[in-house]
Amino acid sequence: MNKKTLNKLEYNKIIELLTDHASSFSGKERCKRLRPMTLLADINAAQQQTAAAFTRIVKKGRLSFSGCNPVNDSLKRLEVGAALGSGELLRICKLLETAGRAKAYGRHDNNDEEEDCLDSFFQQLEPISLLTTEIRRCILEEDELSDDASGTLKHIRRSISQMNDKVHATLSGMVNGSLRSYLQDPIITMRGDRYCIPVKAEYRSQVSGLIHDQSSTGSTLFIEPMAVVKLNNDLKELYGKEQEEIQVILARLSEDTAQYIEEIRTDYTVLGELDFIFARGSLALDMNASMPSFNTEGRIRIREGRHPLLDKRQVVPITVTLGDEFDLLIVTGPNTGGKTVSLKTVGLFTLMGQAGLHIPALDRSELGVFEQVYADIGDEQSIEQSLSTFSSHMTNIVSFLTHVDERSLVLFDELGAGTDPTEGAALATAILSHLHNRGIRTMATTHYSELKVYALSTAGVENACCEFDLETLRPTYRLLLGIPGKSNAFAIAGKLGLPDYIIAEAKTHLTEQDESFEDLLTDLETSKRTIQKEQEEIAAYKRELERLKMEVRQKQEKLEAQKERILREANEKAHAILSDAKETADETLRNFRKFGKENISAAEMEKERERLRKKMASVSSGLTLEAKKPKKQHKPSDFKLGETVKVLSMNLNGSVISLPDSKGNVTVQMGILRSQVHISDLEIIEETPSYSAKQMHKTSKGKMKMGKSFSVSSEINLLGKTVDEAIAELDKYLDDAALAHLSNVRVxxxxxxxxxxxxIHNYLKRQKHVKSFRLGAFGEGDAGVTIVELK
Known part of the structure; x- marks a missing residue:
């Protein structure tokens, strides 16, 4: 891409924005060198990288590469065996720590996350944790090593501290003792690396020692007393040893670092590349941009594109197509109407897209891949070269007109302006016709009516205009394809206060053809707006229709699924009922054959018939669709403790163990199940009163037996009783049940x-009139109930 076009389309400003999003020196340099590419494979690869970075930033936040400092010079010194300073080692340490953070950032948190094109970059990073830990242990700051860097350094620094204490103690004794009257101030000071005291010049002879300095007035001498000369010498020697040990430590760390030169160099390169990629993703996020698709047919379809350098809260999106049904687009309309912005948006999007950057437009926007983009935009007047605006434009156009081909995109702003309108229009028409005949994708802005007519009358050429609001005298900046724009000169002048008679005079200078053409443009623009509004309404209706169709389809699918489930459950229940009926019929036949052979009494046969009738009634009741209702509505006062009730919703019998509360809820014990039930869901079971002792004395033995058959329940509740209490009660109950000829009872x-x-089971094993017993099945009370079959 030629540099002049990049500047005219303000591509350099996009690069500045991109560079601001990079956080390392290497990343920023890569951003500054970014240029549009021309190979489709390279463009798509760069776009995929930008998209992957964009996705990761949205999911995990931004990744900082500020610790990626240049280390190439340090690595070259390591290669020749030189030792690095503490600052250089710290920079390498920060680089490796940044690599560690980046590698952790690059890991996928969930196994179901899809891999992307950035995984290969993160996998190349080597944090070398052992090296970074050692450097951090030894070096605290760029000019400070830790005491724990080595045992020798720790010992030397301890000796220095002790020596400092001795010097201070000696000098403090002098300052506060015999030399107090000779001193300018009672302080200890440093001159060079020696401890001194400030002595008044007139008392020089009273203080023996070495003079290291004097004040600017000469009244004070800074003397190192002889008593501390040796101590200062020893201290200086210790400082020298400290520096020697520091060099030893740095040499050791440099030697350790030299083992990983290639890994460090790879980390630096990869981190710089990742910083560059994530800067593109971050810029896309800030611009609310999307990834366009690319083609090599020169086809451009921008959906609601926003110029990236304008305020995104105020910029008006434009929709532009070029290179499909037409390869030449002529944009007309008044000044400041947004024509140039539209032109620059198309050119800048092309450059950004081919550079691997996302564009601020809706998804599914499409861009063509062009070898070159040529732009003639802005004021080309050159005072230095004594060229007029028209001459400068022509010079620029001539410079690239001979180089353009079918892989080029050409952009003209106010083509043919700056000269006689008639000649300028003719020249502009000829240039555009030349490019159109060669099939070169071209977009041009103009004021010339002749070019509007050319677009209307030529196949493969399309008009467009930037909408203008005559009520507010302001452009809307909306680009309307398919119709040419009006200059609106008379309307604007009238709104600004130009007298009507002057405007009327001006209109007389227009030919009838010009007036008809302008009226035609007005009608076209009005029709375009009406059609566009209707299309938007139709699109909204279509979306609503699709939504309703989707809802109906989902409801239909749901109903079909419910229908299949209901039919399946009904078939299963029918199969179960038929199986049960078959078993009942088989059992009935067996029983009646047995009755015939064993001469069973009529009472037993009647009892068996009653059992079958109840079973059929229960099956029939289970098939009814309506919920059972109690035979009568009970009042709370009707319920008493121990009352036998039926829970209609569960089709289970139970006993009342608590009286109704204020809300009408009663606690019912149903076998091992205890539940709170509202009285409206209960039906009191009327039981035949038990026979009294008085009646028993009055009746014969046979009559007493008959009475028990009416009064003995088929269930006994032993909950809460001890084993002895339960056995005693069960023993009496089983006797009564046997006398009542019950075949099965529930304990x-x-x-x-x-x-x-x-x-209870141990007791039942010993009873002669117990044929068998088993734990309750599911629905019978499970392991909390024992079903006993009597002989």
Whole structure:
């Protein structure tokens, strides 16, 4: 791409924005060198990298590369065996720490996350944690090593501290003792690297020692007393040893670092590349940009593109197509109407896209790949070369007109301006016709009506205009494809206060053809707006229709699924009922054959018939669709403790163990199940009163037996009783049940620790009139109930 075009389309300003998003020297340098590419594979690869960085920033936040400092010079010194300073080692350490943070950032948190094109970069990073830990342990700051860097350094510094204490103690004794009256001030000071005291000049002979300095007035001499000369010498020697040990430590660290020269160099290169890529992703995020698709057919489709250098809160999006149905787009309209912005947007998007940057436009925007972009935009007047505006434009156009080809994009701003309108229009038409005949993608802005007519009358050429609001005298900056724009000179002049008679006079100078053409443009613009509004309404209706269709389809699918489920469940229930009916029929036949052989009494046969009738009734009741309702509405006062009730919603019998509360809820014990039930869901089971002792005395033995058959329940509740209490009660109950000719009874003992159940089972094993017993099945009370079959 030629540098002049990059400057005219303000590509350099985009690069400045991009550079601001990089945080390392290497990354910033790569941003500054970024130029549009021309190979489709390279462009797509760069776009994929930008998209991957954009996605990672959205998910995990931005990644800083500020610790990626230049280390190439230090690595070259290591290669020749030189020792590095503490500052250089710290810079390498920060680089490796940055590599460690970047590698951790690059890991996928979830296994289901898809890999992207940046994984290969993160995998190349080597943090070398052992080296960074050692450098951090030894070097605290750029000019400070830790005492723990080596045992020798720690010993030397301890000796220095002790020597300093001795010097201070000696000098403090002098300052506060015998020499106090000879001193200018009672202080200890340093001159060079020697401890001194400030002695008045007139007392020089009273203080023996070495003079190291004097004040500017000469009244004070800074003397090192002889008593501390040796101590200062020893201290200086210790400082020398300290520096020697520091050099030894730095040499050792440099030797350790030299083992990883290639890894460090790779880290620096990869981090710089990642910083460059993430700067592109960060810029895309700030611009709310998207990845365009690319083609080699020169086709441009920008959907609601926003110029990236304008305020994104105020910029008006434009939609532009070029290179599909037409290869030449002529944009007309008044000044300051947004024509140049539209032109620059197309050119700048092309450059940004081919540089691997996302563009601030809607998804599914499309750009062509061009070898060159030529632009003639702005005021080309050159005073130094004595060229007029027209001459400068022509010079620029001539410079690239001979180089353009089918892989070029050409942009003209106010083509043919700056000269006689008639000749300028003819020249502009000829230039555009030449480019159009060669199939070169071209976009031009103009005021000339002749070019509007050329676009209307030539196949493959399209008009466009920037909308202008005559009420506010302001452009809307919306680009309308398909119709030419009006200059609106008379309307603008009238709104600004030019007298009507002058405007009327001006209109008389227009030919009838000019007036008709302007009226045609007005009608076209009005029709365009109406059609566009109707299209937007139609699109909204279509979206609403699609939404409704989707809802109907989802509801239909849901109904079909429910229908299949209901049919499947109904078939399963029918199959179960048929199986149960078959078993009942088989059992009935077996029983009646047995009755015939064993001469069973009529009472037993009647009892069996009653059992079958109840079973059929329960099956029939289970098939009804309506929920059972109690035979009558009960009042809270109707319920008493121990009352036998039926829970309609669960089709289970139970006993009331708490009276109704203020809300009408009753606690019901149903086997091992205890639940709160509203009285509206309960039906009191009317039981035949038990026979009294008085009646028993009055009746015969046979009559007493008949009475028990009406009063003995088929269930006994032993919950909460001890084993002995339960056995005593169960023994009497089983006698009554046997006398009442019950074949099966239900013993409720609960689960608990299992002691009560075990005691009951041991008791049942010893009873002669017990044929068999088993734990309740699911729906019968499970392990909290034992079903006993009597002989």
């Amino acid at each position: 409720v003992h609960g689960k608990g620790t299992g002691a009560l159940r075990t005691g």
